Amino acid sequence: MPELPEAETIVRGLRGPLTGARIARTRVLRPDLLDTSPGRFARLLKGRAVLGVSRRGKNVVLELDGPAWLVVNLGMTGGLFPLAPRERSRQVTHPGVRFYLEGGGQLVYNDVRRFGQLRVMNAESWAAFSGRLGPEPLGPDFHRADFRGSLAASRTPIRSWLLDQRKVAGVGNIYAVEACYRAGIDPRRPANALNPDEAETLHRAIVQVLDEAVRARGTTLRDYRDPEGEGGAFGPRLRVYGREDLPCGRCGTPVDRVVFGNRSAFLCPTCQT
DNA sequence: AGTGTATCCTGCAGGC
DNA sequence: TGCCTGCAGGATACAC
Numbered sequence: 001m002p003e004l005p006e007a008e009t010i011v012r013g014l015r016g017p018l019t020g021a022r023i024a025r026t027r028v029l030r031p032d033l034l035d036t037s038p039g040r041f042a043r044l045l046k047g048r049a050v051l052g053v054s055r056r057g058k059n060v061v062l063e064l065d066g067p068a069w070l071v072v073n074l075g076m077t078g079g080l081f082p083l084a085p086r087e088r089s090r091q092v093t094h095p096g097v098r099f100y101l102e103g104g105g106q107l108v109y110n111d112v113r114r115f116g117q118l119r120v121m122n123a124e125s126w127a128a129f130s131g132r133l134g135p136e137p138l139g140p141d142f143h144r145a146d147f148r149g150s151l152a153a154s155r156t157p158i159r160s161w162l163l164d165q166r167k168v169a170g171v172g173n174i175y176a177v178e179a180c181y182r183a184g185i186d187p188r189r190p191a192n193a194l195n196p197d198e199a200e201t202l203h204r205a206i207v208q209v210l211d212e213a214v215r216a217r218g219t220t221l222r223d224y225r226d227p228e229g230e231g232g233a234f235g236p237r238l239r240v241y242g243r244e245d246l247p248c249g250r251c252g253t254p255v256d257r258v259v260f261g262n263r264s265a266f267l268c269p270t271c272q273t
Numbered sequence: 274a275g276t277g278t279a280t281c282c283t284g285c286a287g288g289c
Numbered sequence: 290t291g292c293c294t295g296c297a298g299g300a301t302a303c304a305c
Contacts, residue, residue, distance in 0.1 A: 003298055032281085058299080075299055077283080094283085113282045115299055156275060163299085172298050221298065222285085262278070264296085279303080288294085 002074045003058055004137070004170030005213035006224050006232060010080055011055045013227035014107075017082035018062065022049040022102040030096040033111065035119050044068065044120040045099070057133050057169030069126040075115030077223045081108045091229045112223065133169040137206050138214070142168070148199040151191040158194065158202070159187035160261040171206065174219055174241045177265050179205040181240045186272045187265045188258065212237070240266040 002010070023045045028038035048064040055061060060080060062070040072080065081091050085104030092108050097118060099107040109118060121129060134150075135141040147168075154161055161167055162176035171179070180187040182205035185198055194202065218224060218232030221242065225231060239249055244257040248268035258265050 006298070073299080075282095076297065078299095111282095112284070113297090113299095115281070117300090154275085160276085165300085174298060219298075224298070261276080263299095276305090277303105278305105280301080281299105284297095286294105286296090289292090 002078065002218070002224060003172030003175050004055075004210055005175070005216075005234065006218035006226075007055050007058045007060055007074065007170070008214050009217045009226045009232065010060055010074075011053050014053045014060070014062075014080060014082060017105075017227070018050045018053055018107065020050065021105065021107075022047065023064075023099050024102045025100040027098045027100065028096075029098070030111070030114055032114055033096045033109070033116055033118050035117060041118070041120060045070065055170075056130050057136070057165055058172065067123060069121040071119045071121055071126070071129065072109065073117045073119075075111060075113065075117070077112040078116035079110045079223075079225055079227075081110060081225075081227055081229070082106070083108060089229065091225050133165050134167045135169065137168050137170060137210055142203075142207070144200055144203050147203045148196060151194055151199055153192065155190040155192050157188045157260060158185060158191050159263075159265050161191040162206075163261070163263075168206065170210070173263050173265075174221075174238065175206070175209050175213065177241045177267070178209045178238060180265075181267060181272060182209060184272055187267055188260060240268060242266065 026042040026045050031038050034041050048066055050062050051065055052063040060072040081089050083089055083106040092110050094110055094112045095108050096111045097109040150167055159176050159180060162171045183202040185202055213234045216232060216234035219234040220231030240255050243255045245254045248255055248271055251270045253268055253270040255266050256269050
């Protein structure tokens with residue numbers, strides 16, 4: 001479910017409730033969400049305070065004292081919900097991990113499909129993890145020249161290329177498809193077939209669509225909820241994603257759905273070449 | 274190296 | 290009502 005804009009919205013929503021909180025105890029209800037045993041996971045977190053909440057690509061990161069990093073990949077249906085003491089939330093339908101905070105509150109990781117993963121990292125593993133990811137598209141290191149060069153090195157379809165987190169961090173299927181539409185580029189074209197103008201247009205389209213989606217607090221197709229239980233408002237502003245057979249807003253041609261790389265892509269066959 | 278496929282898992286919508 | 294199929298914001302592992 002969550003791509004960069006949804007992860008960013010979650011991070012912003014967690015900062016207030018979690019900054020300064022301390023983890024008293026951790027209860028793992030779904031061990032398959034972890035890369036280690038529940039016992040070790042809980043031990044690594046016990047007594048640690050949250051210094052900050054941030055994001056790397058689609059990952060939500062709790063920076064803990066020690067130091068340590070709790071890195072949460074939300075998969076398709078993951079969500080994080082802070083609860084006040086004795087509060088019950090209707091969002092918590094499939095709790096996977098409960099972090100009990102000093103003072104009686106909780107942070108619940110909820111995940112219907114359990115494709116998410118929670119990992120505790122040290123300085124070294126966190127640096128390695130972050131280093132494997134590409135630049136942040138809304139950050140200062142997303143350079144057009146690097147982007148163009150990186151595209152030129154691959155002949156994989158551009159939509160699939162955009163989903164590779166080593167190339168650009170945080171782009172998922174929705175925003176990859178939407179960026180291709182805005183750039184007027186057929187998502188099936190090989191990355192190295194884009195000319196410099198097209199590469200620049202796509203670069204700009206990625207930044208634009210992600211920025212607009214962050215301001216709309218993300219896209220809720222079905223499951224996504226921010227920490228307050230609210231959905232995102234970007235759904236109605238999607239121009240092709242999920243709009244098979246509906247008219248393209250620019251030319252009126254019905255939107256096509258094509259499947260490759262195991263995922264659906266949507267495009268206007270007239271506007272995207 | 275890239276690409277197509279399958280896998281993890283659950284829920285929901287649509288067709289019959 | 291019920292059963293079946295297909296589909297879903299992600300990430301990986303495999304054979305070719």
